[in-house]
Amino acid sequence: MRTTVGNVMTTDVVAVNQNANFHVVADLIINRAVSGLPVLDDDGRVVGVVTEADLLAKEEFKHQYYGDEYHPPLRSRIRRSFGSEGLGRAKAMGETAGELMTAPAYVTTPGTRVVEAARRMDRHGVKRLPVVDADGKLVGIVSRRDLLKVFLRLDADIRRQLLEAIPRYAVWADPARLDIEVDEGVITLSGRVRRHSEAIALTGMAESLDGVVAVREKLTWEHDDVAGIPVWGGA
Template sequence: MRHIKVGDLMTDEVVSVVPVTSFKEVAKLLAQYDISGLPVLDDEDRVVGVVSESDLLSRQAAGHPVPGDAPDTATRDMAELTAAEIMSVPAVTVRAEETAPDAARLMTRRGVERLPVVDDEDRLVGILTRRERDPHGMSVEP
């Protein structure tokens, strides 16, 4: 039996940001597109991280710094932070030729709700998500 491939389920219309995108702009994009996370891309469209709602919420939690923060980022105003300072790294990614069941297992194992889909040079080509409300990704259940 032929398994459905990630490339068959992903969407290629991906909302993304760059490392210097402000916290405020990231939050605005998440709300505007009703999505739960965004890939962060370098200047060659390579995925360098992912910013999720949980990344934003952990930063907003009553002045508690995120473990591993540099002291200067823990005390700065939230509006001054950038995607590079709040993103999860490394990004968990998948290739379009992987099977949907393999992608679903990866999502479960790594505890992520979205997988940026990358080509052989790690450039973003799409996104796969298991959140059904997310119009910028397809639903995949483990």
């Protein structure tokens, strides 16, 4: 069984309505010690995320345009407003969570595998993903720290899952021929199998398990069916 977002997400989520004012958002971020909040519409659907950076845009804008009594030329202000800095300026002028937030939000679902959630975070450069149900309503939130929980699985659980994944009809599933050890998430495979392809398949199974840190393959085989050259007596 693969670990999903639903297994590691936090369900006690701090969120704000899109109409919440700046002070409410800032107060929640500071007092709940979070770096960002999902923003919801009146039906509880996630419409964006407001972060510390979004709030700081207001202070940054004030210093950029009004610090030290500096006033940029009108042409410069127009270019900034409609160019690459326009979005930041719009946020700086915002007063509610809906005006300050980054939208649309990158979200995930409870049934998504943790590895896919991690890839989504990396692809979009975010530290957290709101978790939504089929209707887009918030049910939790998953952070990078939550995803690391998969690496805290018990060694015995990892070993049992690998043994259960091996086809019962496989000759190399014989305990007398195969030795599987798991220590701090590192799987060591040793013993003897009949074919090189079986060693590759077993290694692939081990590497695909959630929570596995590394796989050390020390298997030998009787026949190298991968290279097409019989190698009797070991690899």
